[in-house]
Amino acid sequence: MKTYHVITVFPEMIHAITDTGVIGQAQKAEKIKIKTYNPRAVTTDVHKTIDDRPFGGGDGMLMLAEPLALTLSSIFQSGFQTGPVIYLSPQGAIFDDKKAQEIAKLDSVTLICGRYGGVDQRFLNQHVDEEISIGDYVLSGGEIGAAAIIDASARFVPGVLGHHESASNDSITSGLLEAPQFTRPREWQGASVPEVLLSGNHAHIEEWKLFMGVLKTLQKRPEALKISRFEIKKMKKFEQFVLELSEQEREVLDLSKADFERIQQGIKKW
Numbered sequence: 086m087k088t089y090h091v092i093t094v095f096p097e098m099i100h101a102i103t104d105t106g107v108i109g110q111a112q113k114a115e116k117i118k119i120k121t122y123n124p125r126a127v128t129t130d131v132h133k134t135i136d137d138r139p140f141g142g143g144d145g146m147l148m149l150a151e152p153l154a155l156t157l158s159s160i161f162q163s164g165f166q167t168g169p170v171i172y173l174s175p176q177g178a179i180f181d182d183k184k185a186q187e188i189a190k191l192d193s194v195t196l197i198c199g200r201y202g203g204v205d206q207r208f209l210n211q212h213v214d215e216e217i218s219i220g221d222y223v224l225s226g227g228e229i230g231a232a233a234i235i236d237a238s239a240r241f242v243p244g245v246l247g248h249h250e251s252a253s254n255d256s257i258t259s260g261l262l263e264a265p266q267f268t269r270p271r272e273w274q275g276a277s278v279p280e281v282l283l284s285g286n287h288a289h290i291e292e293w294k295l296f297m298g299v300l301k302t303l304q305k306r307p308e309a310l311k312i313s314r315f316e317i318k319k320m321k322k323f324e325q326f327v328l329e330l331s332e333q334e335r336e337v338l339d340l341s342k343a344d345f346e347r348i349q350q351g352i353k354k355w
């Protein structure tokens with residue numbers, strides 16, 4: 086079973102996020118295992134020391150190399166493989182969907198959550214395979230990043246999502262943003278559900294979702310569009326769809342006149 090090992094001084098933070106919802110159910114169904122290890126557990130001094138002042142001065146404390154190394158060894162000693170060792174760090178490569186899919190394929194992976202001012206460089210050099218950041222900002226610890234990596238990657242582990250859901254249809258993963266979605270009631274505060282979605286014509290609905298997804302991507306995240314230009318060209322109907330966009334569809338997308346003109350210009354260049 087795919088196992089995530091998380092080394093953290095705050096295991097309860099990891100469990101608070103991963104023991105609920107889809108990821109919590111996946112653990113109960115034994116599709117994935119999430120194990121946490123507190124480096125304080127391997128310390129032998131009365132204060133259970135895991136940090137100390139940095140040599141050369143500087144703000145705050147640093148996590149000691151030894152308790153982290155001993156904790157890593159304890160994973161092997163309990164009969165598990167660590168898999169690649171990833172340190173959550175603002176200095177790492179930015180986490181994305183591609184990386185989540187790569188991590189999903191591993192049998193095991195170990196996530197190291199830093200705290201305080203970070204971790205002694207010697208531990209990183211000797212034990213860490215990769216550093217991953219969850220964005221260009223600094224968090225006070227790696228736990229939120231570790232939980233994000235577990236959540237995003239576990240969705241790709243077979244059996245984690247129910248058979249009605251598929252990670253491959255979601256925004257970004259599919260190469261498109263997902264089309265706008267609606268549920269009951271049909272009318273809400275003066276806004277109605279687009280007629281096509283109530284038509285029962287599945288081919289038409291699928292085409293509408295695809296075209297609205299392409300439009301939404303061009304509007305909000307053009308760089309995330311992964312349909313090749315060739316494929317877009319093949320979608321002759323798309324240009325017509327944009328030209329014939331109803332007032333309601335423009336409203337649904339919150340498409341400004343400028344967005345609309347920019348998208349039309351873009352289509353002409355394909």
Ligand SMILES: C[S@@+](CC[C@H](N)C(=O)[O-])C[C@H]1O[C@@H](n2cnc3c(N)ncnc32)[C@H](O)[C@@H]1O
Pocket residue numbers: 172173174175176197198199200201202203204217218219220221222223224225226227228230
């Ligand atoms: C306050 S930060 C330390 C930052 C460190 N002094 C530096 O400048 O690189 C404490 C811990 O939070 C985690 N962290 C902070 N920002 C992060 C980010 N953007 N992505 C992932 N982990 C992060 C890291 O594990 C880090 O060791």
